[in-house]
Amino acid sequence: MLHLFIDMKPSKSNNTDKKSSFLAISQLVDTSYQERFLKRFIFLIISIVLIQTTYFIFNDTLMQAAFNCLVLVGLWVSLLVLKKHSYELTSSLVILLTLSLVMFSVLTTGLGNNTIFWFFIFPIIATFLKGKHGGSIWLLILVLILATMFVGVDLGYIQVLEISYDASTFQQLILSIFLVAIFIYFYQDSLDQKAIMLKEKEEKLASIYTRLQEEIKRREKIGETLEQNLEALGHKEARDLALLQSIGEGVIATDASGEIIMINSVVEKMFNLYEKDVLGKSYSETFTLYNESGNPIPPSQSPLRQTIDKQEPQKSDRYFYRNYNGQPFPAVITASPILLDGQHIGVVEVFRDISEEKAIAKAKDEFISLASHQLRTPLSAIKWYAERLLKTLKLNSKDKEYMQTIYEDSARMSGLLSDYLNVSRLELKTENLNIAKINPEDVIKNILKDLNPLIKDKSLKVETKMSGTINIHTDSKLLDMIAQNLISNAVKYTPENGQVTISLSKYSGKDSHLQGGLVMNVEDTGMGIPEAEQSKLFTKLFRAKNALTSNVEGTGLGLYTMKAAIDRLGGIVWFDSKPGGTSFAVTIPDMKDFKDVKTDEEE
Amino acid sequence: MAQKILIAEDNTSLLNVLADTFTDEGFDVKKAVDGKEALDIAKSWMPDVILLDILMPNMDGKEMLTEFRTVDGSENTIVIVLTNSGNSQQVLDLLSLEVSDYLTKADWELEDIVKKVKERLADR
Numbered sequence: 001m002l003h004l005f006i007d008m009k010p011s012k013s014n015n016t017d018k019k020s021s022f023l024a025i026s027q028l029v030d031t032s033y034q035e036r037f038l039k040r041f042i043f044l045i046i047s048i049v050l051i052q053t054t055y056f057i058f059n060d061t062l063m064q065a066a067f068n069c070l071v072l073v074g075l076w077v078s079l080l081v082l083k084k085h086s087y088e089l090t091s092s093l094v095i096l097l098t099l100s101l102v103m104f105s106v107l108t109t110g111l112g113n114n115t116i117f118w119f120f121i122f123p124i125i126a127t128f129l130k131g132k133h134g135g136s137i138w139l140l141i142l143v144l145i146l147a148t149m150f151v152g153v154d155l156g157y158i159q160v161l162e163i164s165y166d167a168s169t170f171q172q173l174i175l176s177i178f179l180v181a182i183f184i185y186f187y188q189d190s191l192d193q194k195a196i197m198l199k200e201k202e203e204k205l206a207s208i209y210t211r212l213q214e215e216i217k218r219r220e221k222i223g224e225t226l227e228q229n230l231e232a233l234g235h236k237e238a239r240d241l242a243l244l245q246s247i248g249e250g251v252i253a254t255d256a257s258g259e260i261i262m263i264n265s266v267v268e269k270m271f272n273l274y275e276k277d278v279l280g281k282s283y284s285e286t287f288t289l290y291n292e293s294g295n296p297i298p299p300s301q302s303p304l305r306q307t308i309d310k311q312e313p314q315k316s317d318r319y320f321y322r323n324y325n326g327q328p329f330p331a332v333i334t335a336s337p338i339l340l341d342g343q344h345i346g347v348v349e350v351f352r353d354i355s356e357e358k359a360i361a362k363a364k365d366e367f368i369s370l371a372s373h374q375l376r377t378p379l380s381a382i383k384w385y386a387e388r389l390l391k392t393l394k395l396n397s398k399d400k401e402y403m404q405t406i407y408e409d410s411a412r413m414s415g416l417l418s419d420y421l422n423v424s425r426l427e428l429k430t431e432n433l434n435i436a437k438i439n440p441e442d443v444i445k446n447i448l449k450d451l452n453p454l455i456k457d458k459s460l461k462v463e464t465k466m467s468g469t470i471n472i473h474t475d476s477k478l479l480d481m482i483a484q485n486l487i488s489n490a491v492k493y494t495p496e497n498g499q500v501t502i503s504l505s506k507y508s509g510k511d512s513h514l515q516g517g518l519v520m521n522v523e524d525t526g527m528g529i530p531e532a533e534q535s536k537l538f539t540k541l542f543r544a545k546n547a548l549t550s551n552v553e554g555t556g557l558g559l560y561t562m563k564a565a566i567d568r569l570g571g572i573v574w575f576d577s578k579p580g581g582t583s584f585a586v587t588i589p590d591m592k593d594f595k596d597v598k599t600d601e602e603e
Numbered sequence: 604m605a606q607k608i609l610i611a612e613d614n615t616s617l618l619n620v621l622a623d624t625f626t627d628e629g630f631d632v633k634k635a636v637d638g639k640e641a642l643d644i645a646k647s648w649m650p651d652v653i654l655l656d657i658l659m660p661n662m663d664g665k666e667m668l669t670e671f672r673t674v675d676g677s678e679n680t681i682v683i684v685l686t687n688s689g690n691s692q693q694v695l696d697l698l699s700l701e702v703s704d705y706l707t708k709a710d711w712e713l714e715d716i717v718k719k720v721k722e723r724l725a726d727r
Contacts, residue, residue, distance in 0.1 A: 376687040380708040381616040387713050388620055392627075414709040434694075 042079045042094070045121075046072060071101065095138065098122050102142070106149065124180060139180060146173075248352070250331075253338070255346040258283045258308055270353075272324035283349075289319040290328055307335040307347045317354065329353045365424040376417055383410040419557040422481065423540070426564035433475045433568070435591050440470055440504055440518055443480055447487050458496045465503035472518045473592040478565040483520065485562040486584050490524035492554070493547065493582075498525040507587065517571070517589035529577040537575070538563040605631040606724060607650040611641035611667070612685070613659045617708070621654065624713045625720075638662025645671050650680060652720055655702075657686040668700045681723045685716070 053068035078094060102122050122142060244251050244264045253262040260278050268275060271287070278286050284299035291297050299305055303314040313336040320328040331351040338346040386407035395403060444464055448455070455462055472479075490500045501523040508516040527546050529537060536542045541556035566573050571588045608630045612618040615636065622632045633648060635641035639661040645653060653671075657664040664684065671677050683704045684697055694705050703723050706716065 373687055376709040377614055377617065380687065381614070381620065383709075384617065384620045384624075384713050388624060411712075418707065418710055 038094070039079065042075055046075050046079075048121075049075065071097075099138075099142075103145070106146075124183065139177070143177065247350075250349075250351045250353075252283065252287070252304070252349045252351075253346060254283050254304065254308075254349075256308065256344055258305060258347075260286060261346065270321070270323050287321065289321060291319060294320075294328065303333045303335040304347050304349045307337055307349075308344075311337050311344050313337065321351070321353075329355045330358055365427060368420060368424045373421070376414065379410055379414050379417065383407060383414060386410060416555050416557075419555050419561060422561050423557055423564065426561065426568060429568070433591070434477070435473050436476055437471055437473055438476050438479060440472060440479065440483070440520065441466060443476070443483050444487070444502055444504070447480075447484050451488060451491050454491055458491075458494070458498070460491060460494060460497070461499045462491075463499070463501045465501065467503075467505040470504055470506055470518060472588060472590050474518075474569055474588055474590070478569055479588060481565045482562050482569075482571075482586060482588070485558045486520070486522040486586065489558060490522050490526065490582075490584075493526035493550070494524040495526065500524045515589045515591075517587055519585060519587050521583065521585045523581065523583040525581045528579040528582055529575075531577075534575075534577065538573075605629055606652065607631045607633070607648060608652045608654065608720070609633050609635060609641060609644055609648065609650040610654045611635040611638065611659065611664065612654070612656045613637060614656075620713070621716075624717060628717050638664060638667035642667045642670055645677075645680070646674055649676060651724065652681045652683065654683055654685050654716075654720075657684060657697075665697060665700070668697070668702070672700055679727075681720075681727065683716075683720065683723065685711075 049068050049071050053065050053072070056062070056065035056068060074097060078097075099122065122138070244262075247264075248266065250267040250270055251262070251264040252260065252267055254260050260281050260283055263273065263275050263278060267273065273286075283304055284302065287302075288296045288299075289302050297319060300309070302319075303316045306314045313334065315332070315334050317330065317332040319331060319333065321331050322328050330353070332354050333349060333351040335347050335349040337344045338348055386403060390400070390403050390407055393399075393403070441464075448462060448464075487500070487502060490502075494500055501521075503521045503523075505519050505521075506516060507519050527550065529544050530546060533542075533544050537544075538559055540560045542560070543554055543556045547554060563573060566586060566588070569588055569591070571586055573584065573586045575582060575584045577583070606629075608625050610618060610621050610625070610632060612621065612634075613636050618634055618636065622634050625632050633644050633650065635644055636659075638659045641653070641655070641659075642662060644650075645667075655664045655668060659667075662670075664686070668682060671680075678701065682700070682702045683706060684702050685706050685708055687708045697705060704719060706719070711719075
């Protein structure tokens, strides 16, 4: 029977899901509901039993009072042991206790007015404690027990019992059972609804709980990944920072609008700034670049802004920054766009103070210049003495050859030194341009006069074509250098009976930005420049392979010097060469309104 | 009558070979090894031509010439600068002191220098 009692409790485990969470909640809700009810109910019963006991004491039925006291103790103990986890057992015990109380009352006092009370109370307690089915079944069991007792007494099986009853009590009993049945019926309904509501609530709660669990798991996962990412980022950031701080170059980073997002310690030191003070400020307002003459350049011209505008890396070594003392220093600046998924999100500028490099380069060139100059004087002496001796001494042919070699080699050395000097001067730009009005025809004539012996020697046909009278404002020394190189090369590298054509013409500037000037074209029928080597033509000390094997004297400085001179004058040179002839064309702009930057500075 | 030429050059090797060459060419030659000496000779002797070096002790070529050009009659003297140094600015400064030519020693042969001097004398 006990087994049945326990099972009678509508087991929630039937409608639980596989999810443990659902079960946990259903149990929790159920337990609290039953526990609360049980406690209140036991208190109610205790108070009723107390009243009954008092009644018994006043009526001198001490035996019953003592029994009631026992019941009270039992109830009190059940209340004490009523814990969350023992409610099932407690419920069953309470029901059993109540049942035995009913049975005991019936057996001891018969179906009197006193026992009716318990018939009324017991199913209600059972209903409250065991739910709708429990209540109904307990009612049924009670009726069955009573019926069995009646039948047993009627048939004489139970003879020891004296059950006294009267008709009114029986009617009351039927009525009470009927009322309890109605109560159970309605209570069942409300319980059903409560159960449905509870179930819905539970399901809702369960789904919320499940979602919460999932969300927690998801967040935990995100958290983990985030943490890992953060850690990786932290590592990367630390590494990048160390990298940026340890390189000896200034680093400035801006966003796409040119606002500073980072500067490294080199910049901080150079400009006596703190990164926190310049963050978010515009690059152009914080840093100013200056040109060679010490004037600030427009912000839009700075490599950083150019990079923002053009979205291409920029490099420049033309500008100067000024350090915190206001001291300008030349800087080589590299600005590169920062790309994120192909999007330009900013610029990083890296720059380096190149004062020392420039000073070293200058010292080197000055050394070359000085050394060449110091060498020139003794060389001139050797050359001149050899020249004199060749003329005045009556030498045999062998000695004359020796003397001739001394003379020629010293002359070549002088020429080489002059070339070196010219190169170093052009590279250093130590000299100002001296712009004067020049007739290039005269320049050509003078050069041809010097080259005349060689031209005659090789029976070359030299033609000079002029389109009208040309005057040009330029530096006569440099123009002479350019023409000298072009023409002497053509003469030197053209074989006997060949032809050299020099043509001079004017070109006019198309607009105000392009000035007019002179075009000089020199064509020869020489050996040509090998195609593979054409790109190296204007490099220092370059001599083409076919020139090296041709017995033509050359230093490898001529065209390099010429290119430097053309650059200095703002001209352009191009050439076309194939075996059998080379054609050079040079433009020299008219510099009528020219003002040398250096001259301005000196004034 | 032989043309008078003053050669001012601190390097005696160069000075001697130039002097000998011009003597051979029939010039009346006087030598000076520094700017001060050159100025003294030039003032008293009034040569037809001065071959003038720039870098010289005591007084450099430019100072000497500046001083000399203040003397009456000096405008008749042809001055040819013969140097191994110098830059464009120097050339410009000297041209204002009525220097007819500015020659680089290393690039010129004796023969051509003589030719140049004779040319200038003939043009005068």
